Amino acid sequence: MKLAEILNGIEPVDQTWIERAQERTAQLVMPTRALGRLHEISERLCGILKTLKPSITRKAVLVMAGDHGIVNEGVSAYPQEVTAAMIQTFLVGGAGINSISRHVNADVWVVDMGIIPELDVTKMKRSDRLLINKIGNGTANFARGPAMSREMAEQSIMAGFQQASVLFQKGIEILGTGDMGIGNTTPSAAIGAVIAGADLDAMVGRGTGVDDKGLVRKQEAIRRGIEVNQPNRNDGLDVLSKVGGFEIGGIAGSILAGAFHNYPVVIDGFISTAGALIANALCPPVTDYLFAGHCSAEPGHRFMLSHLKLEPILNLEMRLGEGTGGALAMSIMEGAVRVFNDVLTFEESGVADKKP
Amino acid sequence: MKLAEILNGIEPVDQTWIERAQERTAQLVMPTRALGRLHEISERLCGILKTLKPSITRKAVLVMAGDHGIVNEGVSAYPQEVTAAMIQTFLVGGAGINSISRHVNADVWVVDMGIIPELDVTKMKRSDRLLINKIGNGTANFARGPAMSREMAEQSIMAGFQQASVLFQKGIEILGTGDMGIGNTTPSAAIGAVIAGADLDAMVGRGTGVDDKGLVRKQEAIRRGIEVNQPNRNDGLDVLSKVGGFEIGGIAGSILAGAFHNYPVVIDGFISTAGALIANALCPPVTDYLFAGHCSAEPGHRFMLSHLKLEPILNLEMRLGEGTGGALAMSIMEGAVRVFNDVLTFEESGVADKKP
Numbered sequence: 001m002k003l004a005e006i007l008n009g010i011e012p013v014d015q016t017w018i019e020r021a022q023e024r025t026a027q028l029v030m031p032t033r034a035l036g037r038l039h040e041i042s043e044r045l046c047g048i049l050k051t052l053k054p055s056i057t058r059k060a061v062l063v064m065a066g067d068h069g070i071v072n073e074g075v076s077a078y079p080q081e082v083t084a085a086m087i088q089t090f091l092v093g094g095a096g097i098n099s100i101s102r103h104v105n106a107d108v109w110v111v112d113m114g115i116i117p118e119l120d121v122t123k124m125k126r127s128d129r130l131l132i133n134k135i136g137n138g139t140a141n142f143a144r145g146p147a148m149s150r151e152m153a154e155q156s157i158m159a160g161f162q163q164a165s166v167l168f169q170k171g172i173e174i175l176g177t178g179d180m181g182i183g184n185t186t187p188s189a190a191i192g193a194v195i196a197g198a199d200l201d202a203m204v205g206r207g208t209g210v211d212d213k214g215l216v217r218k219q220e221a222i223r224r225g226i227e228v229n230q231p232n233r234n235d236g237l238d239v240l241s242k243v244g245g246f247e248i249g250g251i252a253g254s255i256l257a258g259a260f261h262n263y264p265v266v267i268d269g270f271i272s273t274a275g276a277l278i279a280n281a282l283c284p285p286v287t288d289y290l291f292a293g294h295c296s297a298e299p300g301h302r303f304m305l306s307h308l309k310l311e312p313i314l315n316l317e318m319r320l321g322e323g324t325g326g327a328l329a330m331s332i333m334e335g336a337v338r339v340f341n342d343v344l345t346f347e348e349s350g351v352a353d354k355k356p
Numbered sequence: 357m358k359l360a361e362i363l364n365g366i367e368p369v370d371q372t373w374i375e376r377a378q379e380r381t382a383q384l385v386m387p388t389r390a391l392g393r394l395h396e397i398s399e400r401l402c403g404i405l406k407t408l409k410p411s412i413t414r415k416a417v418l419v420m421a422g423d424h425g426i427v428n429e430g431v432s433a434y435p436q437e438v439t440a441a442m443i444q445t446f447l448v449g450g451a452g453i454n455s456i457s458r459h460v461n462a463d464v465w466v467v468d469m470g471i472i473p474e475l476d477v478t479k480m481k482r483s484d485r486l487l488i489n490k491i492g493n494g495t496a497n498f499a500r501g502p503a504m505s506r507e508m509a510e511q512s513i514m515a516g517f518q519q520a521s522v523l524f525q526k527g528i529e530i531l532g533t534g535d536m537g538i539g540n541t542t543p544s545a546a547i548g549a550v551i552a553g554a555d556l557d558a559m560v561g562r563g564t565g566v567d568d569k570g571l572v573r574k575q576e577a578i579r580r581g582i583e584v585n586q587p588n589r590n591d592g593l594d595v596l597s598k599v600g601g602f603e604i605g606g607i608a609g610s611i612l613a614g615a616f617h618n619y620p621v622v623i624d625g626f627i628s629t630a631g632a633l634i635a636n637a638l639c640p641p642v643t644d645y646l647f648a649g650h651c652s653a654e655p656g657h658r659f660m661l662s663h664l665k666l667e668p669i670l671n672l673e674m675r676l677g678e679g680t681g682g683a684l685a686m687s688i689m690e691g692a693v694r695v696f697n698d699v700l701t702f703e704e705s706g707v708a709d710k711k712p
Binding site: 334 | 384385386387388390391392393394433434438441442444445448450451452454455456458459460564565653669670671672673674675676680684687688690691694695697698699700704705706707
């Protein structure tokens with residue numbers, strides 16, 4: 001399948017299913033819409049899944065990993081080797097995303113979308129959950145030219161689409177997006193500044209904890225990157241290729257897969273939402289299928305969410321990435337589904353005749 | 357045990373356990389405190405439970421039910437018979453709190469703290485989860501005099517303390533408070549106005565959905581109730597007896613039980629937080645043991661939380677009560693515990709030498 005076919009195959013969510021779901025909500029034995037956003041969540045899931053018996057029991061998180069040439073500008077507090085080291089940590093189940101995914105009963109898959117080292121799978125522990133889909137050995141430094149070619153940008157999106165499509169075909173009912181990549185708040189901030197049109201300095205935060213000087217270097221690197229590359233905000237592939245990253249393309253692709261196959265996708269924080277901005281630039285209706293798991297402590301995140309008109313489910317000052325905020329929000333979404341499916345109606349409970 | 361002994365037996369949470377927990381958090385393989393409020397939650401749980409291996413697996417929600425004489429002032433959109441009808445719905449597992457409790461794996465117990473009808477337990481379905489602890493057949497109309505005597509206020513607190521203590525003795529590790537009582541946002545708003553000192557009109561919302569005229573009647577009834585009764589904001593028993601409710605006393609008592617036995621208590625929304633205001637007026641250190649499950653759509657709730665210096669975990673425009681917001685937040689708290697207990701350290705994961 002080609003990217004154009006995917007984009008043409010995505011349709012806005014059918015409002016009639018949402019309306020039918022709203023009718024059921026109105027019958028539940030509680031004051032009108034007394035569970036607030038839980039109703040909106042369950043009803044939109046009904047719309048996406050085209051059912052009045054929604055299920056999001058089978059969950060997966062797809063953690064996309066990549067390295068970034070922009071790290072040479074001194075934009076990160078951590079050395080680049082950490083990207084690969086964390087992949088091994090994900091595989092043995094020892095990272096934040098693993099804990100939270102166990103809690104919500106989601107499978108974690110890790111994709112090497114383009115980290116610098118070549119992983120020797122035979123030497124890795126528990127490599128059964130690792131997928132290799134390397135677009136390159138890290139991106140180029142986008143402060144001096146495009147991060148990748150337009151072809152590579154398209155390849156990264158197609159790879160994410162394929163990986164997520166396989167999960168949906170295996171029976172996964174809801175997908176969380178995750179990321180790992182030292183330096184990846186830098187391309188994400190660039191994407192946010194270009195596509196969401198937010199002020200650059202407001203978009204740039206400390207990521208994993210860069211100091212004051214590092215923050216200035218980061219702002220400068222992004223400013224230069226945008227000047228040098230002149231990304232076209234109306235062309236998602238152009239933005240991704242010029243100031244993006246391989247894992248961000250992978251995330252954009254997995255979002256397109258959810259929308260294409262009619263499954264919900266929960267985005268995590270800053271990096272995942274940069275991926276959502278790319279997907280949305282390519283195909284605006286994708287946001288119908290998206291849930292914003294949380295609002296990150298990274299200050300620019302709220303501008304991205306507001307551009308996408310997505311209201312975050314959680315707001316817990318998290319800023320880890322990996323997919324943690326999205327995975328945790330699945331638990332709230334599952335509670336919403338439980339309410340929708342299980343609560344008795346006024347009539348069933350015998351409270352019917354006492355309705356005001 | 358007498359109330360004075362309970363109040364004397366409650367001590368602030370031991371900071372040294374919290375500090376030891378913070379040391380463990382600092383070693384987890386992620387940027388410094390990158391999971392934000394999840395760390396604060398798990399560390400405070402360590403402090404409350406005096407352990408570095410916290411567990412909140414065994415959960416219960418105690419739904420306190422009561423009726424209110426103030427309903428005669430036309431303050432509610434629903435008829436008073438709904439209180440008893442909802443008790444039966446809780447017992448058969450058909451209400452919002454049942455669905456959410458099944459989702460988070462919490463037991464639901466219902467206490468008749470003082471509804472108007474005498475329940476005939478032999479005619480009720482699934483009455484094994486019903487506890488009868490009737491302080492009276494509904495409170496008196498507090499717009500015309502005290503809602504109950506000071507003795508009844510103390511009895512309601514002691515009943516809540518006993519019920520919750522039994523649960524903790526049975527092995528429950530975390531308790532959620534819940535409420536049912538047509539009209540109970542009215543005494544709760546009165547308690548909020550008196551104890552939190554918030555402006556009365558800002559404290560009074562639409563509850564289950566009263567119309568504009570009902571809202572004015574509600575404001576007037578509370579204004580008159582405060583004038584007639586002159587509750588002393590520094591005396592929790594006085595406030596509870598004059599403008600409170602039996603279920604609100606029960607909630608206050610169950611909060612005291614958590615603090616007394618060193619277990620965490622998650623409060624729900626507007627009514628539960630009124631109970632927390634009473635408990636806090638009686639014994640300020642109880643807030644160390646409290647987690648605010650969510651911020652309600654009822655507009656006065658945030659003033660109550662701010663008086664208690666509690667930051668809500670969720671903010672999903674819920675306003676059902678029953679304990680739903682607190683129960684749903686347990687899922688986030690359990691995620692926080694999972695991260696604290698399970699995530700590898702930098703050293704264990706081999707990422708140690710790459711820390712900046």
